[in-house]
Amino acid sequence: MTAQDHGARPSGGRQAQRAERRAAILEAAMELIAERGYRRTSLAAVAERAGLSQQGLLHHFPTKEHLLVAVLEARDRWDLASSAAAGPGSLGTDTLAQLVDYNATRPGIVQTYTVLSADSVTEDHPARAFFESRFRAVREAMAVALRAEFGESLPGGLTPERAAPLLVAVMDGLQLQWLLDPEQVDMPAAFRDFVALLAPATGRRGED
Amino acid sequence: MTAQDHGARPSGGRQAQRAERRAAILEAAMELIAERGYRRTSLAAVAERAGLSQQGLLHHFPTKEHLLVAVLEARDRWDLASSAAAGPGSLGTDTLAQLVDYNATRPGIVQTYTVLSADSVTEDHPARAFFESRFRAVREAMAVALRAEFGESLPGGLTPERAAPLLVAVMDGLQLQWLLDPEQVDMPAAFRDFVALLAPATGRRGED
DNA sequence: GTCTATAAATCGATAGAC
DNA sequence: GTCTATCGATTTATAGAC
Structure with missing residues (x-):
C-alpha cells in the first residue's frame, strides 16, 4: 500500500x-x-x-508550436462531440443552429477559434495547414449535408457546393461581430435568418 | 537658393x-x-x-499603438474612396460586389483587415474600439442600402436590419476562406451567390 | 527631424540538480 | 516528472548628440 x-x-x-x-x-x-x-x-x-x-x-x-496544435485538435474534438451527440448522419441546418446556440454560451472557445483562424493566414504560421485542410473538409461536409436536406437546387439557382462556403462564412463572420458586440448582434437568431434564406419553401411571395 | x-x-x-x-x-x-x-x-x-x-x-x-490606429484609418479611407468613386448615394449590392472584386486583387490589404479585426477581440486590444464602432456603422449603412434597393421585405421574411449583419458576415467570412485557400474559394463569385439569395425576384420556383 | 546608443522588459528554450 | 537557474535573442521605448 x-x-x-x-x-x-x-x-x-x-x-x-x-x-x-x-x-x-x-x-x-x-x-x-x-x-x-x-x-x-x-x-x-x-x-x-x-x-x-x-x-x-x-x-x-x-515547443510552443506543439502546444498550439494540441489546442486546435482539442477544440476540434469538442466540436465533434457536440455534433455526434445529435446522432450519426444527422448533420443538418437544425444541428448547426444548435451548435451556434451552444457557441453563444462559450465566448472563450469561440474567441480561441476566431483569433487563431485569422492569425493563421499570416506567413509561416504554425496553424496554417491545420486551418486550410479543416476549412476544406468543413465545406465538403456542409455541401453533403445541404444536398441531403434540400436536394440539388437551392434559392437563387445555387448548388449545395456553392452554398457551402457561404454557410461557413456566415458562421465565422457572425462570430466576429458577436464577439465584438454581443449586445447588438444576436448570433443564434442571425444564423437562423440565414438558414431561412436557404430553405427553398420560405419565400413570402404570393402570400399577400 | x-x-x-x-x-x-x-x-x-x-x-x-x-x-x-x-x-x-x-x-x-x-x-x-x-x-x-x-x-x-x-x-x-x-x-x-x-x-x-x-x-x-x-x-x-x-508608440506602436498610434501607428496601428493610423493604419486602420488609412485602410478605411481607401475603402471609402472606392465606394465614393461609384457616386454618392449609390451604395448597393452591385457596388459591394465591385468592392469584393477589387479586394480579390489586393490580398495584402484584405489580410491586414482580417488579421487585425480578429485580433481586436482580445483583451485590451488597441484596435478594439475602432472595430466595434466600425462594425456598428457598417451594419447600419448596409441596412439603409438594402432598404433602398429591395424595400422592406426580403426573402425568408427578413428585414433589412436583420439581413445587414449577414451581409457583413459573408464578406468577412469569405475573406478568411479565400486568404487560406484562394484556389478553392472564388470570393467574388461566392459573394454574388449570396446577393442572389437576397434578391427577392431571383427564386426559380414556378419557372419550370 | 534623424541618428547612435542603450535601457528595461519579456520571450522561447536549454542545462542540470533532485 | 518537476524544479531552479540562466542563456541568448528580440521587443518597445527612452536619452541625448548632431
Missing part, C-alpha cells in the same frame, strides 16, 4: 496522471489564447495558470 | 515632406502587418522598409 499505489487506482495511474496534467495545460492554454491571442500568450503564463512551472510544461509539450 | 529651398517647391515643403514620410511609413506598416500580423511586426522592420531608423519612425508615431 505504499510504492505500488501509483498504478493502483484507476484515476491515479501514471498514464491517467499524465493525461490530467496535459488536460489542465490545454485548458489553461485555450483560456489564455482566447483572452490574449496566440502570440501574446507566453508559456510561462500558461504554466502558471495550469499550476506548474514553465519547464514542467515544456516536458509535456516540447 | 540654399537655406530657403526647404520650403520652396510645392511638393518639397516641410508639411509635404512630413506627409510623404508618414505615408511611406504607413504603407510599409500595412505591408508588413499583412505579411506577418500586428504582433509579429516590429517597429524596426517597419522603419527599415520605410527607409529610416526605428527612432525616426517613433518621431512620427510615438
Whole structure:
C-alpha cells in the first residue's frame, strides 16, 4: 500500500496522471489564447495558470508550436462531440443552429477559434495547414449535408457546393461581430435568418 | 537658393515632406502587418522598409499603438474612396460586389483587415474600439442600402436590419476562406451567390 | 527631424540538480 | 516528472548628440 499505489487506482495511474496534467495545460492554454491571442500568450503564463512551472510544461509539450496544435485538435474534438451527440448522419441546418446556440454560451472557445483562424493566414504560421485542410473538409461536409436536406437546387439557382462556403462564412463572420458586440448582434437568431434564406419553401411571395 | 529651398517647391515643403514620410511609413506598416500580423511586426522592420531608423519612425508615431490606429484609418479611407468613386448615394449590392472584386486583387490589404479585426477581440486590444464602432456603422449603412434597393421585405421574411449583419458576415467570412485557400474559394463569385439569395425576384420556383 | 546608443522588459528554450 | 537557474535573442521605448 505504499510504492505500488501509483498504478493502483484507476484515476491515479501514471498514464491517467499524465493525461490530467496535459488536460489542465490545454485548458489553461485555450483560456489564455482566447483572452490574449496566440502570440501574446507566453508559456510561462500558461504554466502558471495550469499550476506548474514553465519547464514542467515544456516536458509535456516540447515547443510552443506543439502546444498550439494540441489546442486546435482539442477544440476540434469538442466540436465533434457536440455534433455526434445529435446522432450519426444527422448533420443538418437544425444541428448547426444548435451548435451556434451552444457557441453563444462559450465566448472563450469561440474567441480561441476566431483569433487563431485569422492569425493563421499570416506567413509561416504554425496553424496554417491545420486551418486550410479543416476549412476544406468543413465545406465538403456542409455541401453533403445541404444536398441531403434540400436536394440539388437551392434559392437563387445555387448548388449545395456553392452554398457551402457561404454557410461557413456566415458562421465565422457572425462570430466576429458577436464577439465584438454581443449586445447588438444576436448570433443564434442571425444564423437562423440565414438558414431561412436557404430553405427553398420560405419565400413570402404570393402570400399577400 | 540654399537655406530657403526647404520650403520652396510645392511638393518639397516641410508639411509635404512630413506627409510623404508618414505615408511611406504607413504603407510599409500595412505591408508588413499583412505579411506577418500586428504582433509579429516590429517597429524596426517597419522603419527599415520605410527607409529610416526605428527612432525616426517613433518621431512620427510615438508608440506602436498610434501607428496601428493610423493604419486602420488609412485602410478605411481607401475603402471609402472606392465606394465614393461609384457616386454618392449609390451604395448597393452591385457596388459591394465591385468592392469584393477589387479586394480579390489586393490580398495584402484584405489580410491586414482580417488579421487585425480578429485580433481586436482580445483583451485590451488597441484596435478594439475602432472595430466595434466600425462594425456598428457598417451594419447600419448596409441596412439603409438594402432598404433602398429591395424595400422592406426580403426573402425568408427578413428585414433589412436583420439581413445587414449577414451581409457583413459573408464578406468577412469569405475573406478568411479565400486568404487560406484562394484556389478553392472564388470570393467574388461566392459573394454574388449570396446577393442572389437576397434578391427577392431571383427564386426559380414556378419557372419550370 | 534623424541618428547612435542603450535601457528595461519579456520571450522561447536549454542545462542540470533532485 | 518537476524544479531552479540562466542563456541568448528580440521587443518597445527612452536619452541625448548632431
